[in-house]
Amino acid sequence: MTYKTILAILQSEADAGRVLDLALPLASRHDSHVIGLHAEALPMVIASPMGGPVVDFSVDMQEETSRRHTVIRALFEERARIEGVANEWRGFDSVSGDSAVSGIESARSADLVVAQQTDPDASSGMIANIEALLFETGRPLLLVPYVRKERAASFKKIILAWNGSKQATRAAFDALPFMKEAESVEVLCVDPQDTPRRDAEMAGTAIAAALARHDIEVTIKIENSGGVAHGEVIDNRIADTGADLLVMGAFGRSRLKEFVFGGATRTLLQSMTIPTLLSH
Template identity: 65%
Template structure:
């Protein structure tokens, strides 16, 4: 796999610069073509008796919507032009105005989707349903922390959270271009079961061997949860200790409803992301 077509989800002017600061240098390194996508909420058409001011109010909303589309498109085009990266713009209007939801169909035809992790303190209009994007697009989604600043640099070390699931397998192979760029990958297992066929300490040995055949320097680490530490806590701690600058993990091994009710690693990492995180399902 190569990252030749990249979809950048631009929810608002507040996150556009951050997403492009990450996406454009990344695309330049990988020879990628960037699709910028932004959605605005459809103005609600209402009328007042005898024409009244409500009609004029809706006309004003429509003008504001078009102005935001224009500003977002200009920001996108300027960034790509400045760095010599090819791209195209897709602007939508939808009932929700959610760029992630509007981007699901486009996401299914690209190599990689890049979006910003939601800032919990941001205005609701500035947040996108990235969970739906991860769950429904069928493509890897690379999430940029809302605390990210500066320009993206080549990755140096990748942490692969491995549990042997379909989702983890898809994430591992979708992330191969980034793993090759880094050259170093740590395969992390947490609470892997001991079975007659495999010792828990070697639960990630097969995927490690496969990655090594791609010329990647691979190490393995097995962790056990204890006390109040969740799997998400262990992954976060290992990210800090290892110095990894990219996390790769499968997403939603259970349904989203199950994760919402019982908690889960995916939702926890979406809330408390410290490094760019590639999720696939």
């Protein structure tokens, strides 16, 4: 199993370099086809709130959106040429200008989607709707931290946050290509509970055995949170082990037809220090 089609969500000039630093070397290693995708907001004609004349900003806005399309496309195509990977460009103009929303249909026919973690200091127009990519595509999402500087796209130490859920199961098998390349994979279970079919101390053994059959070096770690939030426990384990990829199921709940992240997922996405593969 490899990632043969990779979708790179390029929301802005600020995040494009980080996303390509991860997506393109990965594509080169897996002989993948990479789709670079960027969206811009459609120009708007705005009426004065004081009842004055309509102000048409469309010309200036169109020039700026065209400039960004050109700059980001040129960056993508040049970087893809240097890496020697098959590629294509998809540019969109939409009401929202959100590359993630515009990329939903493209993501559904990709093996892997790569995007940047939300930067809380970015302007609203530069933030992609990560929830849409996770909850509406059915595809794994590899998030790059907005503080990431290194370019390496291979991962030596991987932590699989495991709770036996369908989301964690999907994430584990979606991450198989990364795990098969890694030196080690740790199955991390936080506060496992006894079930009718399994004692708590046996948590993670079945998935570890399944991964080991793929010739993956697997260990199991059981952590008791002691009342600390599970997201913090996972963060601490990442720091202790020097892991360079986190794999986990993405949990959320629907509210008025919009998904919002559950507690552990939200904590990890806010504090992310390493690339994180999420599946829902």
